[in-house]
Amino acid sequence: MIRYISARLLATVPVVFGVTIAVFSMLYLIPGDPVKMMLSEFQTSPEQIARMRAQLHLNDPFFVQYGRFVWNGLHGNLGTSIRDNRPVTQEIFEVFPQTVQLAVAALVLASALGLALGILAALRQNSWLDIGSMMVATLGISMPSFWLALILILIFSLHFELLPAAGGGDLPHLIMPAVALGLGAAAIIARLTRSSMLDILRTEFVTTARAKGLRGRTVVLRHALHNALIPTITIFGLQFATLLTGTVFIETVFGRPGLGRLVVEAILNKDFPLVQGSVLIFALAYVVVNLVVDIVYAVVDPRIRYQ
Amino acid sequence: MGVARRAGVGAGIVLLAVALASVGAVTAAPSGATLTVGLDQEPPTLDPEASPSAVTFQIIPDVTESLLYQGLDGKILPWLASAYKISADGKSFTFTLRPDAKFTDGTPVNAEAVKWNFDRVVNPNYKAGGSLSALSGYAGSTVVDDHTVRVDFKAPFAPFLSYAAGGTLALVSPKATQAQGNEVNLKPVGSGQYVVSEYVPKDHITLTRNADYNRKAPWSDHQGPANLNTIIWKFIPEAGTRVTTVESGETQMISGLSLPSATLSHIATERTLRIDRNPYPGAPRIWVLNVRMAPTNDLKVRQAINYGINRAAITDSVFKGLGTTACAPLTQQTLKTPALCNAYPYDPKKAAQLLDEDGWKMGPNNVRQKDGKPLTLTINSINYGSGNLPEIELLQGQLLALGIDARIKSQARPPWYEDNYHCATNGPVLFLRSTDPDGLFALFDSANIGGNFNWACYSNPELDKMLQAGRETYDPAKRSAIYRQIEKLLVDQAITVPLVDEYSVWVVRSNVTGTKYNFSGYPILTDVKIGK
Numbered sequence: 001m002i003r004y005i006s007a008r009l010l011a012t013v014p015v016v017f018g019v020t021i022a023v024f025s026m027l028y029l030i031p032g033d034p035v036k037m038m039l040s041e042f043q044t045s046p047e048q049i050a051r052m053r054a055q056l057h058l059n060d061p062f063f064v065q066y067g068r069f070v071w072n073g074l075h076g077n078l079g080t081s082i083r084d085n086r087p088v089t090q091e092i093f094e095v096f097p098q099t100v101q102l103a104v105a106a107l108v109l110a111s112a113l114g115l116a117l118g119i120l121a122a123l124r125q126n127s128w129l130d131i132g133s134m135m136v137a138t139l140g141i142s143m144p145s146f147w148l149a150l151i152l153i154l155i156f157s158l159h160f161e162l163l164p165a166a167g168g169g170d171l172p173h174l175i176m177p178a179v180a181l182g183l184g185a186a187a188i189i190a191r192l193t194r195s196s197m198l199d200i201l202r203t204e205f206v207t208t209a210r211a212k213g214l215r216g217r218t219v220v221l222r223h224a225l226h227n228a229l230i231p232t233i234t235i236f237g238l239q240f241a242t243l244l245t246g247t248v249f250i251e252t253v254f255g256r257p258g259l260g261r262l263v264v265e266a267i268l269n270k271d272f273p274l275v276q277g278s279v280l281i282f283a284l285a286y287v288v289v290n291l292v293v294d295i296v297y298a299v300v301d302p303r304i305r306y307q
Numbered sequence: 308m309g310v311a312r313r314a315g316v317g318a319g320i321v322l323l324a325v326a327l328a329s330v331g332a333v334t335a336a337p338s339g340a341t342l343t344v345g346l347d348q349e350p351p352t353l354d355p356e357a358s359p360s361a362v363t364f365q366i367i368p369d370v371t372e373s374l375l376y377q378g379l380d381g382k383i384l385p386w387l388a389s390a391y392k393i394s395a396d397g398k399s400f401t402f403t404l405r406p407d408a409k410f411t412d413g414t415p416v417n418a419e420a421v422k423w424n425f426d427r428v429v430n431p432n433y434k435a436g437g438s439l440s441a442l443s444g445y446a447g448s449t450v451v452d453d454h455t456v457r458v459d460f461k462a463p464f465a466p467f468l469s470y471a472a473g474g475t476l477a478l479v480s481p482k483a484t485q486a487q488g489n490e491v492n493l494k495p496v497g498s499g500q501y502v503v504s505e506y507v508p509k510d511h512i513t514l515t516r517n518a519d520y521n522r523k524a525p526w527s528d529h530q531g532p533a534n535l536n537t538i539i540w541k542f543i544p545e546a547g548t549r550v551t552t553v554e555s556g557e558t559q560m561i562s563g564l565s566l567p568s569a570t571l572s573h574i575a576t577e578r579t580l581r582i583d584r585n586p587y588p589g590a591p592r593i594w595v596l597n598v599r600m601a602p603t604n605d606l607k608v609r610q611a612i613n614y615g616i617n618r619a620a621i622t623d624s625v626f627k628g629l630g631t632t633a634c635a636p637l638t639q640q641t642l643k644t645p646a647l648c649n650a651y652p653y654d655p656k657k658a659a660q661l662l663d664e665d666g667w668k669m670g671p672n673n674v675r676q677k678d679g680k681p682l683t684l685t686i687n688s689i690n691y692g693s694g695n696l697p698e699i700e701l702l703q704g705q706l707l708a709l710g711i712d713a714r715i716k717s718q719a720r721p722p723w724y725e726d727n728y729h730c731a732t733n734g735p736v737l738f739l740r741s742t743d744p745d746g747l748f749a750l751f752d753s754a755n756i757g758g759n760f761n762w763a764c765y766s767n768p769e770l771d772k773m774l775q776a777g778r779e780t781y782d783p784a785k786r787s788a789i790y791r792q793i794e795k796l797l798v799d800q801a802i803t804v805p806l807v808d809e810y811s812v813w814v815v816r817s818n819v820t821g822t823k824y825n826f827s828g829y830p831i832l833t834d835v836k837i838g839k
Contacts, residue, residue, distance in 0.1 A: 095508060164557050253547075270721040
């Protein structure tokens with residue numbers, strides 16, 4: 001197991017390296033002079049531009065600059081925001097917990113709803129419950145989250161005046177964003193759980209378990225579900241990453257503080273250090289989540305770690 | 308079966324939890340003590356001297372104060388300065404400060420503080436925002452005595468009075484600012500009726516009443532502190548969400564920026580809401596024509612475009628309720644020029660005639676051509692993430708009707724700026740908020756080609772002289788005459804296509820009274836009361 005985990009950890013190194021190169025190169029891939037663009041709204045003198053260039057070390061060779069970026073990054077220094085002169089790490093970590101909170105809430109909702117619907121549908125295949133829940137799931141997959149968000153706002157904020165439409169911080173502000181974000185993922189998890197459960201329920205070991213006279217609950221929970229969850233876990237990981245990036249839309253629609261909104265506004269404000277820092281954190285979160293999924297996968301399914 | 312039931316119960320619990328949680332979350336009714344205002348975006352900084360953004364100046368008038376005040380009628384009134392005197396050569400301004408004004412950290416607003424603030428703006432190590440052009444040609448300040456300060460310029464600088472009344476030159480406490488470092492971007496310490504008590508990035512800013520305020524602000528109906536205990540500025544970028552919050556009462560006032568005009572018409576029918584509209588000063592929403600690039604380097608083409616664009620149609624469609632048809636490079640609020648409103652009446656026949664005379668004959672696909680070359684041009688279009696601005700698409704359609712194939716170069720803000728600096732398209736659509744006609748200096752002085760904002764790339768020594776004369780002339784009548792002359796030259800040369808004189812638009816719940824607006828069209832909320 002330790003060998004497996006070490007191998008997975010090692011495999012993330014080139015990925016992280018690639019991510020940092022890609023994030024760092026952004027500054028060079030965008031046409032035009034980055035300093036002039038960053039200062040475009042300000043009245044600037046050539047001296048100010050030169051000073052900014054020096055401050056960002058833009059006159060150094062590419063790899064020297066990249067090395068500095070990585071070195072500083074390892075020391076928790078991702079530079080200073082152009083717009084408000086505050087440290088990028090501070091700006092990110094002020095809002096990152098809110099994004100994680102939203103993504104986790106959406107995932108919990110998606111898992112509970114998705115698993116419950118999926119298992120129910122599989123156990124009662126071809127019943128009205130199965131057809132109904134899969135129709136709901138198809139609808140859930142088809143609905144864009146930002147559209148659903150606006151519909152939820154219209155119903156629960158404007159019509160019933162039950163939930164606040166904008167802002168963050170407490171539970172009432174979390175409900176609609178989590179539902180808007182999580183419903184699509186719930187639909188995907190439901191469909192996958194259903195098909196996976198159906199496959200497992202048809203296998204011989206389930207028949208054997210039933211033939212041994214085990215109770216229905218034991219057969220489903222201890223034998224079938226355990227195995228049916230294996231492909232679903234991969235989806236959990238991927239969905240969590242999708243949810244994390246989905247916050248870009250949801251946080252904007254609901255006016256919630258978070259990394260998604262931070263990155264959108266940083267892009268619109270051409271705040272390169274902030275864009276680099278936020279994208280890096282998103283990418284690292286993606287890598288970490290996938291690593292965790294790989295490890296959980298190995299724990300649940302011993303066959304994986306023996307391969 | 309047992310399992311199926313349990314799973315069903317599980318799903319039920321989730322839904323129930325959602326339902327239960329929602330019960331406790333009933334939106335609070337408007338409180339008599341707190342006003343929540345929905346803004347379209349977060350300011351880049353609250354430091355007035357550092358900000359290049361209008362968003363800052365919508366929030367800051369309640370927190371910081373300026374030497375002078377300019378109300379909606381344009382009149383300059385005393386504020387922190389009780390009087391001012393301009394030297395005979397027009398280069399020096401001597402301000403007499405009120406003896407009773409204090410910053411909210413307890414330090415006095417004295418001559419030393421004014422000098423410190425203005426010196427800070429021009430300090431090359433400080434990244435000043437709009438304040439820097441408000442102090443163009445600043446030669447230094449002199450502390451005459453504790454309550455008298457003289458501000459000197461290298462040349463006469465008539466717009467300074469208006470700029471000294473604007474938000475960009477609002478004063479912050481030297482002591483607090485030096486102590487707080489970068490925190491000044493979040494919680495600047497001014498002398499106004501509110502203090503910034505909380506700043507939650509990407510969420511909201513809370514202003515708390517300064518109970519020690521004992522003066523009468525120039526716009527105010529009363530002496531002493533503001534009416535409301537708290538003002539919360541909430542950042543809600545999505546226009547639809549913002550409207551919902553004011554309709555439901557979650558906010559009591561929202562910025563009308565980027566609201567579709569159809570939404571505004573719908574709001575106008577709601578009894579619980581009202582719309583406050585005030586004209587913005589400065590340059591209207593305007594298509595600046597690049598005079599260095601073909602075909603807009605040709606006067607006849609530029610004039611044909613001016614005759615051929617139906618501005619009224621643009622105002623009546625996408626800007627309905629958001630502005631009036633523009634006439635000239637300055638809004639009518641800034642300088643009334645009725646004669647220029649008739650300079651280019653909508654006349655597609657005249658436009659066609661001008662293009663025909665110029666050799667641009669109608670060719671295949673309804674696109675004109677000369678010497679086998681089609682009449683094409685490129686409009687530089689800023690894309691904030693939701694596609695082209697609607698007025699640019701309307702322009703494109705109207706130009707095609709004239710036989711001009713207009714391409715839209717839709718791009719994010721950074722490359723949009725870059726193309727403007729390099730005169731690389733036939734021009735962008737832009738607007739410029741300026742409280743003084745001197746805003747034209749930034750737009751058309753030849754020194755600003757390749758910088759901010761001479762994006763017509765127009766260089767005319769005669770115009771440069773007139774712009775400088777405008778800066779140096781104090782007599783209001785003579786000054787207006789100079790700017791009328793400048794505008795006439797710009798209109799005769801068809802350097803721009805003026806589109807819409809825009810309004811500053813705020814949607815307010817009907818029970819909120821006492822909202823005031825300064826000359827820039829930004830709200831001042833110290834006199835606000837919230838009724839039942």
